[in-house]
Amino acid sequence: MKENIKILYIHGFHIFGESKKKKIIEKAVGKKNLFIAGINQRRSISSFILFLVFIICVMLFNIYISYKFSDIIFLIITIILSVEYNNSYIIIDPMKKIITVIIIQGTVVAMNLNYRNGKKPLILVSPSVKTFQKFTHNLDIDLSTFPYVIIVNGSDDTITPMSICDELISTVPLGKGRLEIVHDDHSYSKLKESDFK
Structure with missing residues (x-):
């Protein structure tokens, strides 16, 4: 069969x-x-090719738009950000800082701040500026541009020895600064309001 x-x-x-x-x-x-098998291959392939062509066209259109208008977009973003910056500065500026208080490594920051209307009086608490300067090889210490400088250091301070404070205060013109020695083992991260008064 x-x-x-x-x-x-x-x-x-x-x-x-x-x-x-x-x-x-x-x-x-x-x-x-x-x-x-009932697979309509030509329709499937045609649909796939059309979809692929559509995606490529969209990508090329995006590239063209971003190329043509990138300057305008950059300009608009710059204007918006500058307006926002000016508005934020207008809010902060009326506060007009009178005295800058810096603790420990903040001394380096304070010495390099760009002040708009001249430098303000400065209080440096345990100013371990030398620690930072040893690594950066920037040994120029100059506090003479500040109107008045007070350096506060503890007698038992192991981070910043008295010699560094003497060296810092020696860069201040006579009568424009002083060195305050606190005779205790202050932990400067825990200073209270009464300590500053």
């Missing part, structure tokens, strides 16, 4: 030559015995 062979033909996603393969198999087994 001759057995009929049923064939399921699952074709690939090829645009050309697919129908020839189908006809060869059809002749070999017969049209009744050949089942073809």
Whole structure:
């Protein structure tokens, strides 16, 4: 007894030559015995290609827009940020800091601050500026541009020895600064309001 062979033909996603393969198999087994998967390949491939072309067009459009208008966008962002900065400065400026108080390593920051209307009087508490300057090789210490400087240091301070405070205060013109020695073992991170008064 001759057995009929049923064939399921699952074709690939090829645009050309697919129908020839189908006809060869059809002749070999017969049209009744050949089942073809219902994948509409041309429509699928066309849809995929159209989608890909659309994505490429969108990307090229974005590149073109960003290239054409990048100067304008940069200018607008700069204007917005400068207006915001000026508004924030207008809010801060009326406070007009009278005295700057700096603790420990903040001395380096205080010495390099850019003040708008001249430098303000300065209070340096345990000013371990030398520690920082050893690593940066910036040994120029000059507090002469400040109107008045008070250096506060503890007698038991192990971070900043008295010699550093003497060296700092020696850069201040006579009568424009003083060195205050606190005779205790203050932990300067825990200073209270009464200590500053």
